[in-house]
Amino acid sequence: MRALISAGRMVAGPGGRVITDGAVLYDGRVITAAGPRGEVEAQAGPEDPRLDFPDGTLLPGLIDSHVHLALDAGPDPVAVLRAAPDAELYAGMAGRARQLLATGVTTARDLGDRGGLAVRLRDDIAAGRVPGPRLLSAGTPLTVPGGHCWFLGGEVEGADAIREAVRRNAARGVDLIKVMATGGGITKGGPPIWQAQFTPQELSLIVEEARSAGLPVAAHAHGTEGIAAAVAAGVDTIEHCTWMGREGFDVREDLVDAMAARGITVCPAASPDWRGFAERFGRERAEEMFGRLRWMAERGVHLLPGTDAGVPHAVFDGFVSSLEFFEHIGLTPAEIVDLATTGAARALGIDGDTGRLAAGLRADLLVVDGDPLTDLAALRAVRLVVSGGRIATGLPGGS
Template sequence: MELLISAGQVLTGPGGECIADGAVLVSGSAIAAVGTRNEVEEVAPEGVQRASFPQGTILPGLIDCHVHLAFDASPDPVGALREADDLSLLLGMAGRAQQLLAVGVTTARDLGDRGGLSVRLRDAIAAGVLHGPRILAATAPLTPPGGHCWFLGGEVAGQEAIRNRVRRNAEAGADVIKVMATGGGLTRGGPATWQSQFTTEELRLVVEEAHRTGLPVAAHAHGTDGIASAVAAGVNTVEHCTWMVDGGFEMRGDVVADLIAKEIHVCPAASPNWRRFAERFGKDRAEELFGQVRWMAEQGVRLVAGTDAGVPGAMFDGFVNGLELYEHLGFPRDRILDMATVEAARALGIDADTGQLVAGYRADLLVVDGDPLRDLQALRALRLVLAGGRLYSNGTDANW
């Protein structure tokens, strides 16, 4: 497909960089040209299909750095997963992937599933069999016996088991290795959310083995000690990073300095349901937790957007809801958009082909009514979504 899309402005990124009266030429799965409308018109082939949005904005496709397609966002997603056979679970994951695409998410990093189903879904989408965003799959997260998300099949005990699980995940087609450095609230009877599940030495082993296979490591870490261990081990991203200790929170400046020095990205995985969290736990506790995110940003930590979609209340159509937390915290809108595009791509190691509108990059882009740099609500006014050059409209490819 060749398509020339023009709009009132093109948000090329980063830092809110825009081209007024701009256009993007798409050829197949890639961006062929970006520039002013006149510049792109000059290089467009004769008879190219066109779409014009004079009051709209073209911007890079959104990236959700933290989802769980195997979970259904119900009050008991673990129970639902354990009751489902692989076929019904895979069908549910496919539907949830389409929900992400329908709100403009063109890349999603799935950080834990059962049986490598995210790899099967990823490959079906890439082959054009199913609609959905580009998926980066973690397969089964590493966790100790009975640890957080043990039911996904990634239990390990001892160094050899750690090595074997990393290798098995890589052989199964994983794009990233996920390790549960601390406990989590989703696992009944498991370690407390703030408790460490692996030693620093064990996490280093995970990182070494993963990097040997060419894969990055994402560490689930709520507890301060677990965060410190993950950073010392050299993981690529820290997920949640809520600085919990027994009975409260403890933010450590030395660990933050190490995060920054090692250029480790943090994905707070802000639930689209964050307002309900504030209502449930009280304004003071919520502001304390949310304030940590502001504090990390002020220190210079590289933050990226993710929703933890799939856990209770974190719906797959709520990506913009999650971005609104950062607006609530006072982040400028250009930085918020970078967190969901160019900076997210950098964190995931895919910035050489997505996250910006650049000739030669994947044709991952959106068109929205209005200007998201002035009002994030514009992201809800979707007019067009392209993922890898495939045009998405109401659940099907549209013909132009």
């Protein structure tokens, strides 16, 4: 499909650069022109469909960097997953992908599935068989026997098993490797959240195998020991990074400085229910944790927005609520929009393909009412979503 989309404001990015009365022309999946409406319209044909939003804002599609499509965000998503046959689980994943798309998310990084279902869904979306955002799939995450998310099928023990698991995921066509460097909250009977699951040598082996396959590595790490091992191994992103120790928080400034120096990005995976989390966790302790993220950013660590969608309370249509967490820790709306578009694309290594409105990039577009650069709530007023040149069903111009 070829179409011209115009709006009263256009955020071309990066840095919140605004073009008044801007437009994008795309042909198939690729943007062919972007800029002031007069210049772009001159390149469109008289028969090209036009959608105009004079009171709206046109910006790049949003990027949710941490979701779990295999989980349903209910009170016990693990039990639901374990009881579901693959066909039922896949149908649920497809429905949750549609929810993401409807909120303006045009790229999502899935960080843990069962049996390669997210890879299959990724390919079905890319082929137009299923609506949804572009997916970056980690496949089955590596964990220790009985470790965090063991029920997804990624248990490994010893160097040979680690190599085999990484190679198996790579052969399935994953976009990255995920490793559970520490325990986690949703695995009943598993290691505590602060406890490391792999030695530094084992994590280094995972990174080495992933690199040989040309794949980045995301490390789930709440505990400081696991964070230290992940930094030493040279992972690309650290998920959560809550600095948990046996007796409480255990923050190491040297590791923060190493992350900044090595370009390791931190995805706090702030749930859409982060306010409720603060109440359950204890407001004082939660604010200490939240403030630490702001401090890390001030020391040069790049942050990455993600919802952890799928775990309890983390719904698939709450990305804007997760973005408001960054406003809570001191970022401006303009900085947050940048974080969820150009910044996320850069951190995930896809900035040559998406995250901006420019000729040659994917036609990943979002139109909202109002101005999200001054008020993030505008991102909830979705008027149009285009993902890879396809207009989302149920929105203006959809099919």
